[in-house]
Structure formats: structure tokens, C-alpha cells
Amino acid sequence: MNKDNTCREDCAHYTLAEHHTCFKDQFCAKQTACNGRIIDCKYIDSDMWVCRA
Secondary structure (H helix, E strand, O other): OOOOOOOOOOHHHHOEEOOOOOHHHOHHHHOOOOOEEOOOOOOOOOOOOOOOO
């Protein structure tokens, strides 16, 4: 969601999702880029995996 390929900021930093790059030209290179806003962002103090949708 940012040019550094991280999402380490707080929710206020990510009110607008923007496509910057695709990590190693993998899964996202085959999908339509996400556009729009992140709604109702909540902080979760945890490391996690995000499933690809």
C-alpha cells in the first residue's frame, strides 16, 4: 500500500489505498489493482498473514 512495500503506519495513514508496485511480480501482477478507500480501519497488535483475494 506504499512505496516501501510495508504497512507499518497507523490507520490514519491508510485512508486511501493506492497501488504502487507488485512484490516480485507475483500474484498481484495477475489481478486487477485495488482502488478506493480503506473504510473502518482498526489496529491489531499482531503479526499476521493476509490471504490473497
